[in-house]
Amino acid sequence: MSGYGTAEDGTPAVWLEGISKRLGRTWALRDIHLDVERGTSLVVIGPNGAGKTTLLRVIATLLRPSAGAGEVLGLPLVRGADGIRRGLGLLSTRNHLYDDLTALENLRFAAWMAGLRAREERFRSILASVGLSSDGERRVREFSSGMRRRLAFGTLLTRRLDMVLLDEPYASLDGDGIRMVDGFVEAWKRAGRTVLLATHRRGLAVRAADRVVVLGAGRLLRYCRPSELDPADLDGGTAE
Amino acid sequence: MQLALRTWAILWKDMLIELRTKQSFSAMIFFAALVLFLFGFAVGPDTATLSRLGGGLLWIAIAFTGMLSLGRTFQSEEVAGGLDGLRMYPGEVRAIYLGKLLANFTFLLVLEAFLVPVAVVLLHLEPWEHLPVFVGIMLLGTFGFSVIGTFYASLTHHLRARELMLPLLLFPALVPVFLGAVNATSLALAGDPLGQIGVWIRLLISFDVIFLVLCVWIFPTVLEE
Amino acid sequence: MSELSAPSLPPTGRAPLLAAGALVAMVAGSAAGLLLVPADALQGEVQRLMYIHVPAAWLAMLSFFVVFVMSVLYLVQRDLRWDRVAASSAEIGVVFTALTLLLGSLWGKPTWGVWWTWDPRLTTTAILLMIYVGYLVVRSFADEPETRARWAAIVGIVGFVDVPIVYLSVLWWRTLHQPPSSPRSTAGEFVYVLLLNVAAFTLLYIYLMVRRYRIAVAESHLEELQMEGA
Numbered sequence: 001m002s003g004y005g006t007a008e009d010g011t012p013a014v015w016l017e018g019i020s021k022r023l024g025r026t027w028a029l030r031d032i033h034l035d036v037e038r039g040t041s042l043v044v045i046g047p048n049g050a051g052k053t054t055l056l057r058v059i060a061t062l063l064r065p066s067a068g069a070g071e072v073l074g075l076p077l078v079r080g081a082d083g084i085r086r087g088l089g090l091l092s093t094r095n096h097l098y099d100d101l102t103a104l105e106n107l108r109f110a111a112w113m114a115g116l117r118a119r120e121e122r123f124r125s126i127l128a129s130v131g132l133s134s135d136g137e138r139r140v141r142e143f144s145s146g147m148r149r150r151l152a153f154g155t156l157l158t159r160r161l162d163m164v165l166l167d168e169p170y171a172s173l174d175g176d177g178i179r180m181v182d183g184f185v186e187a188w189k190r191a192g193r194t195v196l197l198a199t200h201r202r203g204l205a206v207r208a209a210d211r212v213v214v215l216g217a218g219r220l221l222r223y224c225r226p227s228e229l230d231p232a233d234l235d236g237g238t239a240e
Numbered sequence: 241m242q243l244a245l246r247t248w249a250i251l252w253k254d255m256l257i258e259l260r261t262k263q264s265f266s267a268m269i270f271f272a273a274l275v276l277f278l279f280g281f282a283v284g285p286d287t288a289t290l291s292r293l294g295g296g297l298l299w300i301a302i303a304f305t306g307m308l309s310l311g312r313t314f315q316s317e318e319v320a321g322g323l324d325g326l327r328m329y330p331g332e333v334r335a336i337y338l339g340k341l342l343a344n345f346t347f348l349l350v351l352e353a354f355l356v357p358v359a360v361v362l363l364h365l366e367p368w369e370h371l372p373v374f375v376g377i378m379l380l381g382t383f384g385f386s387v388i389g390t391f392y393a394s395l396t397h398h399l400r401a402r403e404l405m406l407p408l409l410l411f412p413a414l415v416p417v418f419l420g421a422v423n424a425t426s427l428a429l430a431g432d433p434l435g436q437i438g439v440w441i442r443l444l445i446s447f448d449v450i451f452l453v454l455c456v457w458i459f460p461t462v463l464e465e
Numbered sequence: 466m467s468e469l470s471a472p473s474l475p476p477t478g479r480a481p482l483l484a485a486g487a488l489v490a491m492v493a494g495s496a497a498g499l500l501l502v503p504a505d506a507l508q509g510e511v512q513r514l515m516y517i518h519v520p521a522a523w524l525a526m527l528s529f530f531v532v533f534v535m536s537v538l539y540l541v542q543r544d545l546r547w548d549r550v551a552a553s554s555a556e557i558g559v560v561f562t563a564l565t566l567l568l569g570s571l572w573g574k575p576t577w578g579v580w581w582t583w584d585p586r587l588t589t590t591a592i593l594l595m596i597y598v599g600y601l602v603v604r605s606f607a608d609e610p611e612t613r614a615r616w617a618a619i620v621g622i623v624g625f626v627d628v629p630i631v632y633l634s635v636l637w638w639r640t641l642h643q644p645p646s647s648p649r650s651t652a653g654e655f656v657y658v659l660l661l662n663v664a665a666f667t668l669l670y671i672y673l674m675v676r677r678y679r680i681a682v683a684e685s686h687l688e689e690l691q692m693e694g695a
Contacts (some may be wrong), residue, residue, distance in 0.1 A: 024608040025692055062324050063465050066611060085330035092328075094321025098253065100260045105253075112249035113329040115242035139260075337586065395619060399606050409620065412595040413627050416634035423638060443637060447630060454626055461540055461619055465612075 011074035012166045013163055013194035014059055019068035021054055028054040030218045032068070036196065036211070043206050043226075044198040046215035052198035053093065055215065056165045059196065060090045061212060073162055087162035091169055095152040099141040103132055103151050110155035118158065130154045131180060145172040153184070163194040170201055182208070214236055243332045250339025251346070252325070257316050258347060264312070265351075272305040272355045276362050291364040295426030299381065299418060305355070306348055307407055310389040313340050314397035323397075327463055337390065337459040344393075345386040352378060365429055370437075370461045374428045377441065381421030384448045388413050391455040394462050417451070422446035474679050483672040490665030494520075497658045511575045518568040519659060520666035521561045527670060528558025529597060529625055535673065536621035539614055548614035549685065551621055553677035555600050557670060562594045583637040592631045596624040610685060 014036035019027040029051045036042050040135060044052050057063045058107040059072055061081035070077040070085045097106050107123040127136050130150040140148060149172050157163065169181045185208070187239050197209070206226055214229075222229070258265065279297045283289055290297075317323050326336050356378070359365060367374040389410055396405040424440035498516030505512030515606035535551035538544075569587050570580045581587075600620045 022609050022611075022692070027692065048422065057324070057465075060328060062327055064611070066609075082330055085328060090324075090328050092321060092324060094324070096321045096325030096328075098257060098316065098320050100257045105256065109249055109253050110329075112245055112252075113326065113331070115245055115329075115331050117245070249648045387496070391623075395603075395616065399603075405599075405603065406608070408595075409599045412592050412599065412631075413623065415592055416627070419634045421636050439637065443634065447634070450626075450630065454623060458622060460691055461615060464615060 011038075011071065012036055013040075014042075014070070014072050014196070016059075016070040019058060019065045019070055021051075021058055021063055022066045023054065027218050029058065029065075032220050034213065034220065034223070036194060038194055039189065039192045039197040040210040041185060041197065041208065042211045042213060043209040044196065044213045044215060045200065045206065046221075047200060050215040051218040052200075052215055053167055054218075056090065056167050056196065056198055060088060061085060062090075080229075088165065089156040089159065089161040089163075090114060090165045091152055091156055091167060093171060094166050095148050097140045097148055097151055098156070100139060102137050102139050103127060103143075103154075104136040106151060107154055107158055111158040114159045123158075126154045126157045127151075127161055128206055129157065131176065146174055146177055149173055150177060150180070153181070161188075163191060163196070164188055166195065166197045168199055169197060170199060243335050243338075246329070246331050246335035247338040247342065251335060251342045254316060254340070254343035255346065258343075265347075268308060268333035268351060271308065272301050272351065273358050275301040275304055276355075276359055280362055287364045290362075291366065291429065294359070294363040294365045294429050295424075296422050297363060298356070298365070298425060299422045301350070301355060302352065302382070303358065303385070303411075303414070303418065305351060306385055306389060307410070309347055309351065309356055310344060311403065311406060311409075313344055313390060313393045318397070327465075328341065333460045333463055334456055335391070336463065337394065337456060339391040340394065341386050344390050345383055348382050348386060349379070352382065359440045366431075367429055368419045369431050370428045373432075373437065373441075377421065377424045377428055377444070380441065380444045380448060381417060381425070384421070384444065384451060385414065387448060387451045387455055388417065391451075391462070392403060394459070413451075416447045417444065420447055474682055480675050481671065482676060483668065485673045485690060486631070487665065487668035490668050493630075494658070494662035494665040497661055502654050502658050508576055511572060514568055514572045515655075516662045517666075518565060518572060520662045521568060521665050522565040522586075524666045524670050525558050525562040525590070525593065527667070528554045528561065529593070529628070532558065532600070532621045533625035534547055536618035536625075538589060539618045544611055545613075545614055545685065546609070548617065549678060549681035550674075551614075551617065552604060553674055553681050555597055555617075555621070556677060557673050559594065559597050559601060562590060562597065565590050566594060583635075583639060585632060585639050588635045589628065589632040592635075593628060596620075600624060610688065657688075 006197070012035050014034060016032050016127075019029055019032040019034075020027060032055065044055060046052050054063065058065055058070075058077070060078060061072070061084050064078055071239055072080070073087045075083045077084075097234040098109070102195065104120070104123050104127070107126060108118075111118045124136060127133050130153050132154070133148060135143070135147065140151065142149065149169075153169070166181070166185075170178050173181065185195050185197065199206075206229075209226050212222070212224060212226050212229055213220060276297070279293075279301070280290065283293060283297070314323065317325060323336075327333070356367075360367065392406055392410045392413065396402045396409065401407050420440050420443045424437055424444060427437040427440065494516065498513050502513075504510045531554040532551045535547045535554065538550065539547040566587070569590070573582055573584075573587075576578050600617060603620050604613050604617050607616055
């Protein structure tokens with residue numbers, strides 16, 4: 001299936017050239033240039049409205065750029081959308097869970113939508129790995145926001161991914177949940193997957209990241225190693 | 241194969257949600273019955289007039305009630321956080337349309353299973369003589385309604401004034417299917433005295449096929465952002 | 466801000482010439498229709514309405530055909546210029562569709578004794594008006610030019626494909642009840658006068674398109690300027 005665009009052919013995981021995206025009457029992204037190597041992790045920081053989510057949605061082929069060009073996993077952004085989606089998973093801030101389905105049913109739906117048939121044991125082990133082993137038969141309506149976040153994480157685990165995009169993965173998670181996220185990010189990196197993580201929190205992920213991008217008002221303000229980050233960048237990037 | 245699995249996933253999911261939130265469904269049946277009552281008041285109690293207009297009145301009731309159910313097609317996705325949830329999976333995007341179309345079709349058929357008997361009683365309809373033909377016409381008309389309706393529901397679902405825009409775009413496009421369904425139904429109810437029913441059924445089939453091909457073809461563009 | 470080209474509107478060089486041409490042709494066509502040809506033997510003077518009714522209907526169809534072609538072009542090439550042409554053509558088309566209906570109604574009253582008749586052509590024209598009013602309303606709901614163009618193109622394509630199907634279904638609906646009651650077909654000198662008027666209206670369409678397209682370009686420049694942080 002992965003005949004093209006694999007890590008071995010040396011293409012970067014993400015390559016963006018002058019990407020702009022207009023949303024309503026504002027430029028959500030202006031002239032973004034970005035290069036992300038395979039198997040590395042990139043943390044995108046910036047205040048609310050800086051364009052973090054828009055950037056992830058453009059990379060995930062959910063938004064067609066208004067201007068500019070780019071490749072993700074070696075495939076062109078617009079024309080290669082289906083191939084890109086095949087290797088890419090996005091954890092959205094909205095979770096995309098169905099309240100009236102149980103946790104197990106939500107996982108089964110996610111697998112089916114990706115064209116996969118899996119046994120129930122597989123879904124149960126996913127639930128266990130996100131700390132919801134005893135909640136499989138409960139409807140999501142009864143879940144707390146932290147549990148929803150964990151289950152949304154679980155939907156990513158139903159398929160094999162070359163790259164994972166995480167939009168505010170720490171949102172509404174407690175200390176355990178945050179450690180769970182960091183554990184997954186570590187494991188993905190060890191397995192050679194590329195991880196893009198957008199957050200307004202400077203948690204473990206920023207320090208563990210290979211590269212950091214600072215966004216502000218849709219523009220790329222800085223692109224550097226975490227150690228090279230200015231404290232000013234972070235102040236601009238977070239109110240905490 | 242993958243298209244079938246994805247289509248089935250959406251149908252399964254929407255039906256499951258529908259089964260677990262029966263309130264809105266029962267409310268919709270009562271709305272449909274209410275519409276039929278209003279027709280009765282508007283037309284008057286004369287049995288002959290009511291049964292002569294029966295086919296048309298039945299389809300107007302279906303169109304109005306169906307409009308409400310179409311508006312809900314993408315509501316479950318909005319509650320879950322928007323269509324991105326479906327769009328981010330790999331695979332044929334048309335599966336989303338086909339799944340939603342089959343869900344709407346199934347939902348409307350179940351609705352009609354309640355609505356038609358009520359209409360038969362209230363409007364003094366006589367479908368018995370041509371019952372298989374009558375059922376076939378209901379299936380064809382409902383399918384055409386679902387094909388066009390699901391398409392425009394997907395186009396208007398995130399518009400600010402979608403309650404207004406859906407009927408504004410849908411009803412003109414629906415004219416051929418509506419004319420076909422109403423005339424075929426009326427003829428079936430009247431016992432098809434002139435043997436014209438075959439023409440309408442063939443037209444209805446062609447309209448269903450034309451619109452299905454057109455909507456399936458253009459659908460991926462609808463979901464872009 | 467390299468992608469924001471400096472406001473430059475298409476030249477208007479030949480527009481006044483077009484306007485003059487359209488005006489002359491319309492005057493000539495109307496004069497011919499009113500004075501040159503005799504009144505219809507059956508319908509009398511009112512039949513002269515045909516010389517603007519038919520060209521108006523032709524223009525409406527032409528406009529919507531242009532919308533259809535431009536919509537397909539836009540979806541294939543994603544060039545906003547096609548969308549501007551489509552939008553301009555749709556507006557002109559709606560105006561002339563409304564005119565067609567009005568004239569048809571005026572013609573119908575003395576001929577058939579009613580303002581409205583469920584004639585297949587008239588009914589299809591009314592549905593046409595609804596489809597393309599929907600097209601214009603959909604346009605007004607989108608903030609981003611690309612989204613607006615995409616939605617409009619979809620409505621423009623499905624709407625146009627719908628037109629012959631609507632016509633066919635209404636025709637069947639009418640003929641199965643009673644024969645269609647349209648004005649009889651025309652022949653002889655009528656045809657030349659009619660053709661002259663069709664040509665005049667087509668010139669008018671081209672002139673209106675040139676003007677309306679210029680406004681569309683100006684509107685998109687304005688939209689760029691209104692962008693925050695542009």
